[in-house]
Amino acid sequence: MADxxxxxxxxxxxxxxIHTAAWRYPGGLPDANFNFQHLxxxxxxxxxxxxxxxxxxxxxxxLNMPMSALMRSAxxxxxxPPTLLPALAVVTERLGLIATASxxxxxxxxxxxxxxxxxxxxxGRAGWNVVTTxxxxxxxxxxxxxxxxxGERYRRAxxxxxxxxxxxxxxxxxxxxxxxxxGIFFDPDRLHTLNHKGEFLSVRGPLNVARPIQGWPVIxxxxxxxxxxxxxxxxxxxxxxxxxxxADAKRFYADVKSRMDRLGRPREHLKILPxxxxxxxxxxxxxxxxxxxxxxxxHYDSAIASLSIALGTDASRFDPDGPLPEIPETNQSKSGRExxxxxxxxxxxxxxxxxxxxxxxxxxxxxxxxxxxADTMEQWLVEEASDGFNVMxxxxxxxxxxxxxxxxxELQRRRIFRREYEGRTLRENLGLPRPANQFFPxx
Numbered sequence: 001m002a003d004x005x006x007x008x009x010x011x012x013x014x015x016x017x018i019h020t021a022a023w024r025y026p027g028g029l030p031d032a033n034f035n036f037q038h039l040x041x042x043x044x045x046x047x048x049x050x051x052x053x054x055x056x057x058x059x060x061x062x063l064n065m066p067m068s069a070l071m072r073s074a075x076x077x078x079x080x081p082p083t084l085l086p087a088l089a090v091v092t093e094r095l096g097l098i099a100t101a102s103x104x105x106x107x108x109x110x111x112x113x114x115x116x117x118x119x120x121x122x123x124g125r126a127g128w129n130v131v132t133t134x135x136x137x138x139x140x141x142x143x144x145x146x147x148x149x150x151g152e153r154y155r156r157a158x159x160x161x162x163x164x165x166x167x168x169x170x171x172x173x174x175x176x177x178x179x180x181x182x183g184i185f186f187d188p189d190r191l192h193t194l195n196h197k198g199e200f201l202s203v204r205g206p207l208n209v210a211r212p213i214q215g216w217p218v219i220x221x222x223x224x225x226x227x228x229x230x231x232x233x234x235x236x237x238x239x240x241x242x243x244x245x246x247a248d249a250k251r252f253y254a255d256v257k258s259r260m261d262r263l264g265r266p267r268e269h270l271k272i273l274p275x276x277x278x279x280x281x282x283x284x285x286x287x288x289x290x291x292x293x294x295x296x297x298x299h300y301d302s303a304i305a306s307l308s309i310a311l312g313t314d315a316s317r318f319d320p321d322g323p324l325p326e327i328p329e330t331n332q333s334k335s336g337r338e339x340x341x342x343x344x345x346x347x348x349x350x351x352x353x354x355x356x357x358x359x360x361x362x363x364x365x366x367x368x369x370x371x372x373x374a375d376t377m378e379q380w381l382v383e384e385a386s387d388g389f390n391v392m393x394x395x396x397x398x399x400x401x402x403x404x405x406x407x408x409x410e411l412q413r414r415r416i417f418r419r420e421y422e423g424r425t426l427r428e429n430l431g432l433p434r435p436a437n438q439f440f441p442x443x
Contacts, residue, residue: 007417008388014057018392019361021297023074025395033078043088049404053096056081061137069305082114089122096426098127103160105142112167115217116209124213124425129220154227156200166194170206172440192439215434233259241274243364249385271387277365280402287367295360303359310340320352374410
């Protein structure tokens with residue numbers, strides 16, 4: 001074994017594939033987003049493959065793109081994560097369940113209550129993906145004419161996380177006496193009222209759900225801007241990172257881990273898992289043909305709309321066969337814009353070529369045989385570019401089955417991925433400590 005470290009694998013689901021054309025792929029399941037029996041099968045297959053977690057994305061509006069593109073999107077609607085994940089908890093036993101929830105448009109009491117409930121219902125398998133929503137259409141759904149400024153969103157997020165974790169710590173673990181003889185259900189001395197008043201939030205507390213089984217559900221974050229990296233270094237336990245070239249990933253990994261060093265946080269208390277679309281074939285040529293077929297099913301209307309979202313500006317006004325013009329910063333995702341611009345520059349792509357690349361999925365892709373895929377994943381682990389991957393399946397169910405039945409055994413053969421789960425909770429399987437209660441440190 002080249003390295004004693006072990007890969008961690010999440011499955012990034014929306015709640016199915018991220019690729020725009022996945023629902024059109026031969027043998028695909030066009031209705032999977034709203035078919036619980038399909039989703040149940042996917043989750044159980046992931047658990048059979050010993051994945052750490054089912055990671056569900058979310059958005060709080062229809063995708064902000066023209067109707068000509070929107071009508072081609074299979075992810076235009078999906079289940080509400082706090083509704084779907086408890087149902088998946090019932091049909092799985094060890095698989096972590098991570099959901100996206102916004103600090104921009106939700107309230108911390110809601111978030112704390114939902115994720116504490118999911119943690120109890122799942123036996124300690126919940127995770128919260130903290131996002132700072134920048135979609136202008138989402139802002140309109142929550143009474144705002146414009147989305148929050150980037151810096152303001154991150155300041156609110158930092159305060160929001162402090163409030164949520166404070167609410168999770170409302171109860172000491174031994175607060176509930178449940179003494180039938182005396183009639184005392186809980187000890188008032190083991191209950192803390194938060195009484196938070198800050199720049200953005202005012203929350204009295206306490207939470208009316210017992211402290212989560214994990215202490216806190218695992219905190220996940222995805223921002224790649226400087227503000228996002230700092231927030232992750234301070235608060236996150238998993239980062240859903242961008243992929244990109246190995247050298248860039250190593251710099252990102254080193255930067256975030258060094259920020260943790262300066263904060264006095266142990267490096268192993270944060271797992272960095274870039275997203276990667278994985279396409280498996282018997283040969284490299286077969287895998288490439290699968291990816292090419294998949295990408296060919298993306299309509300140009302969808303492609304140019306995806307590029308517009310990535311850039312934060314209307315790309316349909318650009319010359320399709322010319323180079324990408326200079327793109328000023330906007331109030332939307334800085335990291336998404338930067339990745340698109342760098343990709344265009346690095347590969348000298350026209351606007352049309354860049355749009356087609358991003359239209360299906362423009363991020364990191366690992367395409368090849370099971371051994372080639374394992375080679376790449378092992379290299380990223382050994383060279384400290386990542387602690388694992390959030391795997392995206394190009395189409396379902398075949399893409400998921402290919403990974404679990406063919407790639408996982410190869411990773412296990414190399415002794416860089418588990419054969420059995422380490423524990424019953426998501427924290428145990430990720431190798432993360434259970435946080436102490438900040439108000440009852442004896443627990």
